[in-house]
Amino acid sequence: MKNLYLILVIIIAFGCTNSNKEEVLKEDVTYNIEVIANPILNLEQANRLAQLPLHCMATEYPNKLNQTIGSALDLQTPKELHPAFYGCFDWHSAVHGHWSLVSLLKQFPNLEHRIEIEEKLLQNISKENIAKELLYFKGQYNTSFERTYGWAWLLKLAEELRGWDSDVARDLEANLQPLTDLIISKYLEFLPKLNYPIRVGEHPNTAFGLSFAYDYAIAVNHIELKTLIEVRAKDFYAKDSGCPLEWEPSGFDFLSPCLEEAALMKRVLLKEEFKNWFQEFLPQLKESTFNLVVGKVSDRTDGKLVHLDGVNFSRAWSLNYIAKDLPEYAHLKNVANQHINYSLPSIVGDSYEGGHWLGSFAIYALNSVDK
Numbered sequence: 001m002k003n004l005y006l007i008l009v010i011i012i013a014f015g016c017t018n019s020n021k022e023e024v025l026k027e028d029v030t031y032n033i034e035v036i037a038n039p040i041l042n043l044e045q046a047n048r049l050a051q052l053p054l055h056c057m058a059t060e061y062p063n064k065l066n067q068t069i070g071s072a073l074d075l076q077t078p079k080e081l082h083p084a085f086y087g088c089f090d091w092h093s094a095v096h097g098h099w100s101l102v103s104l105l106k107q108f109p110n111l112e113h114r115i116e117i118e119e120k121l122l123q124n125i126s127k128e129n130i131a132k133e134l135l136y137f138k139g140q141y142n143t144s145f146e147r148t149y150g151w152a153w154l155l156k157l158a159e160e161l162r163g164w165d166s167d168v169a170r171d172l173e174a175n176l177q178p179l180t181d182l183i184i185s186k187y188l189e190f191l192p193k194l195n196y197p198i199r200v201g202e203h204p205n206t207a208f209g210l211s212f213a214y215d216y217a218i219a220v221n222h223i224e225l226k227t228l229i230e231v232r233a234k235d236f237y238a239k240d241s242g243c244p245l246e247w248e249p250s251g252f253d254f255l256s257p258c259l260e261e262a263a264l265m266k267r268v269l270l271k272e273e274f275k276n277w278f279q280e281f282l283p284q285l286k287e288s289t290f291n292l293v294v295g296k297v298s299d300r301t302d303g304k305l306v307h308l309d310g311v312n313f314s315r316a317w318s319l320n321y322i323a324k325d326l327p328e329y330a331h332l333k334n335v336a337n338q339h340i341n342y343s344l345p346s347i348v349g350d351s352y353e354g355g356h357w358l359g360s361f362a363i364y365a366l367n368s369v370d371k
Contacts, residue, residue, distance in 0.1 A: 201253030
């Protein structure tokens with residue numbers, strides 16, 4: 001930051017000598033922001049973060065099933081109900097725990113316990129287990145199960161498998177495909193019926209659910225899903241302006257409603273369209289001095305309060321996505337780094353309340369940092 005202050009002093013000192021030079025210097029300040037304390041996902045960090053899903057993917061209890069009981073037949077153990085994704089406290093956390101391991105294996109072929117991880121992935125994501133997961137989703141009372149947060153992470157897992165050049169990945173992708181197809185069909189059925197977006201900072205957030213599904217649609221060239229998301233995103237958000245970022249975060253948020261929406265619109269709009277929309281939506285973010293105080297966690301043993309570590313990671317990945325290929329927003333990368341660096345040291349070796357899911361958020365945030 002001292003370097004940035006020095007540049008500003010130089011601008012002030014020489015700004016009156018030449019108007020053209022003044023404009024050049026102003027551009028330099030706006031477009032050449034020093035990125036400080038850049039967090040890095042290296043092999044050491046990857047081995048550290050892999051401990052979290054590796055530990056919890058086979059940890060059946062405690063477990064939150066989020067289940068509607070239709071009859072006594074539904075009273076089964078988590079592993080009986082969800083043989084693929086029964087660990088890590090709840091279904092969606094199990095799914096993105098598997099995504100975490102796939103992402104790390106894909107990036108780091110020399111990851112510790114690689115053989116063990118691959119064996120566990122193949123054991124959980126087997127054809128037989130996915131067939132049972134399908135049966136659960138097709139149950140009379142389960143049509144909205146994990147809508148749309150768990151759906152989004154399932155497609156993110158499928159996307160990661162598609163991009164991993166590995167024989168193991170091909171087997172896992174094929175085994176998962178029936179559930180992937182079902183989730184796609186659920187998006188296609190649900191989105192036309194959703195009259196209003198859900199703007200909360202937790203699981204049902206519509207923008208988050210659409211962003212991950214859109215990434216999958218792009219990765220596999222699923223035109224129908226891609227087009228539907230583009231249409232619905234514009235229906236929901238095209239006229240939004242003045243998002244109240246100062247109201248965030250709420251006490252239990254792990255997503256930023258404003259930033260998730262902006263990151264979605266960055267995906268579906270052309271660059272100039274997005275820049276115009278974003279200037280109306282969050283005009284203060286264009287200022288090079290923009291800052292956003294991190295979400296502060298008072299008690300990491302509280303399963304709700306620890307959500308604020310999640311909001312730091314998700315803010316970071318949204319800010320980095322927004323800033324990508326937009327030099328006038330490069331300063332947002334500093335804000336993203338501050339958020340990652342606040343929460344990253346605390347998630348390994350901490351309580352299970354955060355450990356069962358925060359590793360995935362950390363990895364996704366670190367993946368968003370410029371290499």
